[in-house]
Amino acid sequence: xxxxxxxxxxxxxxxxxxxxxxxxxxxxxxxxxxxxxxxxxxxxxxxxxxxxxxxxxxxxxxxxxxxxxxxxxxxxxxxxxxxxxxxxxxxxxxxxxxxxxxxxxxxxxxxxxxxxxxxxxxxxxxxxxxxxxxxxxxxxxxxxxxxxxxxxxxxxxxxxxxxxxxxxxxxxxxxxxxxxxxxxxxxxxxxxxxxxxxxxxxxxxxxxxxxxxxxxxxxxxxxxxxxxxxxxxxxxxxxxxxxxxxxxxxxxxxxxxxxxxxx
Amino acid sequence: xxxxxxxxxxxxxxxxxxxxxxxxxxxxxxxxxxxxxxxxxxxxxxxxxxxxxxxxxxxxxxxxxxxxxxxxxxxxxxxxxxxxxxxxxxxxxxxxxxxxxxxxxxxxxxxxxxxxxxxxxxxxxxxxxxx
Numbered sequence: 241x242x243x244x245x246x247x248x249x250x251x252x253x254x255x256x257x258x259x260x261x262x263x264x265x266x267x268x269x270x271x272x273x274x275x276x277x278x279x280x281x282x283x284x285x286x287x288x289x290x291x292x293x294x295x296x297x298x299x300x301x302x303x304x305x306x307x308x309x310x311x312x313x314x315x316x317x318x319x320x321x322x323x324x325x326x327x328x329x330x331x332x333x334x335x336x337x338x339x340x341x342x343x344x345x346x347x348x349x350x351x352x353x354x355x356x357x358x359x360x361x362x363x364x365x366x367x368x369x370x371x372x373x374x375x376x377x378x379x380x381x382x383x384x385x386x387x388x389x390x391x392x393x394x395x396x397x398x399x400x401x402x403x404x405x406x407x408x409x410x411x412x413x414x415x416x417x418x419x420x421x422x423x424x425x426x427x428x429x430x431x432x433x434x435x436x437x438x439x440x441x442x443x444x445x446x447x448x449x450x451x452x453x454x455x456x457x458x459x460x461x462x463x464x465x466x467x468x469x470x471x472x473x474x475x476x477x478x479x480x481x482x483x484x485x486x487x488x489x490x491x492x493x494x495x496x497x498x499x500x501x502x503x
Numbered sequence: 504x505x506x507x508x509x510x511x512x513x514x515x516x517x518x519x520x521x522x523x524x525x526x527x528x529x530x531x532x533x534x535x536x537x538x539x540x541x542x543x544x545x546x547x548x549x550x551x552x553x554x555x556x557x558x559x560x561x562x563x564x565x566x567x568x569x570x571x572x573x574x575x576x577x578x579x580x581x582x583x584x585x586x587x588x589x590x591x592x593x594x595x596x597x598x599x600x601x602x603x604x605x606x607x608x609x610x611x612x613x614x615x616x617x618x619x620x621x622x623x624x625x626x627x628x629x630x631x632x633x634x
Contacts, residue, residue, distance in 0.1 A: 304569075315532045319539075363530050364505030365541040365630050397541070397630045398505035417604060419539035419568065421532035 248455045252285055253401070254356055254431040260438065260447055260454035261356070263403050265471075267378075267464040270479025272471070273447055273454065274354055274435040281432045289426040292316065292361075292414060293328045301390065303417055316366065316416040316424045321389045324371040324411020327426075346406035348474045351503060352436065355404040356457075358429040359412070364398025366424055367415035372402075372461055373470070374411035380462035389415035403457060407474045408467065437475055437502050441495035449485045476503035507628045508549075515558060515612050517619040524560075524610040524622060539568050540628070542604030547627040550592035553583045556618030561611045564599055568607035575609065583620065596627070 248259045255261045255276045264271040279285075291314025294300075298310040300320040308317045316322070326342035334340035338347055344355050361368065367389040371377050379387040379394030387394025395415065404410060416422055438444050446452040461467060468478035477498050483491035509531075513524030525534045540546055553560055560581045565573040579597050583589045599608060610622060 311532065363507040363509070363628070365507055365544060365628050367541075392542070417539075417541050419537060419607070420535045423530050423532055425530075 246453065248453055252429050252431075253358055254279065254285060254429070255433070255455045260452075261354075261403075261433070261435075262447060262454045262456045263405075264456060264458045264482075265461050265467065265479055266458060267461045268468050268478060270481050271448060272475065272477075272479045273438045273444060274433065275438055276433050277436060278434040279431045280353075280434060281430070285429050285431060287330075287428040287430065289327075289330065289428055290314070292322075292424045292426055293325055294322060294414075294424075298322075303390070303415075311421065314423060314425075315421050316414055317421045318416065318419045321367070321415035322413050324374045324413055326374070326409065326411065342409060344404040345409060346404070348407035348470075350406045351474045352434055353406065354433045354435045356401075356431040356433060357404055358399065358401045360399050360427050360429075361414070362398075362425040362427075363422055365416075365418070366422070367395040367397055367413075367417065368400040369395045369413050370400060370402060370460055371411035371413065372408060372459065372467065373465060374409045376463055376465045377413075378460045378462050383462060389413045401457070402459060405471060405474065407470045437477075439499040439502060441492045441499060444480055444495045444499075445483070445488060445491050448480060448482055448491075451485075474503070476501040505630060509624075509626045509628065511624040511626055512621065513610065514621045515555070515614065515617070515619055518617055520614045520617045522612055524612065526610065526624075537565075537568060537607045537609045539605070539607040540599070540601035541630055542601055543630060544601045545627075545629040546599045546601070546608065547596035547629065548579075548624055549596045549627060550590070550623075550625040551581055552588070552590050552623040553581060553620065554588040554623075555583075555586070555620030557585050557615060558583050558618075558620040559613040560622050561613065562597065562608060563611060564606060564608050566603070567605045569605050573607070578608075586618075592625075 303319045329343040339345045369388040389395045471478040511526045513526040562579045563575040
């Protein structure tokens with residue numbers, strides 16, 4: 241039974257140790273459940289990153305048609321939006337991480353590490369969406385029409401929250417629908433969790449039917465692309481299917497098979 | 504969705520008795536005369552500080568900045584009646600909403616005698632809840 245008033249996330253919006261994080265992937269109607277065993281960066285969750293990793297001379301798309309050249313590093317030109325950008329590592333850590341071109345990328349062997357990332361921009365009117373994997377825009381309407389920073393809707397402004405799975409390259413897109421070029425600054429609040437995938441079918445069922453508390457995050461993923469394969473490469477499974485409360489027996493049987501495959 | 508509070512600064516050119524302010528701001532690259540609002544946003548002008556030679560500062564808006572010749576209408580006027588300084592704050596903000604994403608504002612001056620005057624604005628861009 242849940243304790244009344246128990247906090248699953250802290251004041252930063254990050255999951256507290258020994259709680260569960262559910263990452264729901266709408267495209268495949270499945271969810272992965274992670275037990276948060278520890279937060280390796282507790283006490284230093286904030287990164288004042290600096291300007292967006294957009295270099296002078298990069299060609300970006302224009303809302304009014306055509307393209308525009310970026311006039312200086314970190315500047316988002318008037319009426320423009322970017323293609324997917326990887327978040328390059330700041331210089332003082334770049335040499336010692338897996339991929340300096342992308343500070344959030346982890347190889348599939350790092351299955352016990354999960355990044356929970358809350359990105360903020362200044363100014364906050366900047367549009368943000370995320371391609372998962374890179375070049376696959378995940379916003380969709382009726383599963384047919386793509387939406388995102390380049391459309392009338394399908395984006396957030398000033399803030400974007402996601403988890404970064406290992407083995408998947410994410411691409412962030414930024415849009416500026418005003419007529420002035422802006423200096424765009426990024427900051428991150430993040431957790432580097434040490435995680436385990438739950439293996440208790442009863443507990444999995446209780447969490448996925450919301451009978452037990454957990455923090456839920458929906459991965460903005462409307463297009464399956466190769467996400468299931470990449471998740472299976474990392475975790476052995478691509479997630480647990482969601483069932484109704486009346487389908488307990490069927491669900492438990494399926495989860496028993498699923499957990500045998502978990503790496 | 505969020506709110507930005509921008510500090511804008513502009514000066515008259517000291518030579519013409521009428522004109523449009525070229526504004527600068529720490530988050531903006533270069534300067535601008537017209538500001539096209541993000542679609543769905545509310546723009547709020549919270550404070551104005553006008554200093555220097557006598558000047559009238561006009562806030563103007565157009566509903567369609569993409570028109571070949573946008574039509575500008577005056578939303579507000581503030582008078583610095585004689586040389587000195589005028590602070591306008593602690594009052595309800597002037598609000599402009601972007602419905603179509605084509606709305607824009609600009610700030611202009613009128614002077615009886617040309618001279619250097621400055622205008623500082625605290626302008627909020629509120630994008631909460633309109634998309």
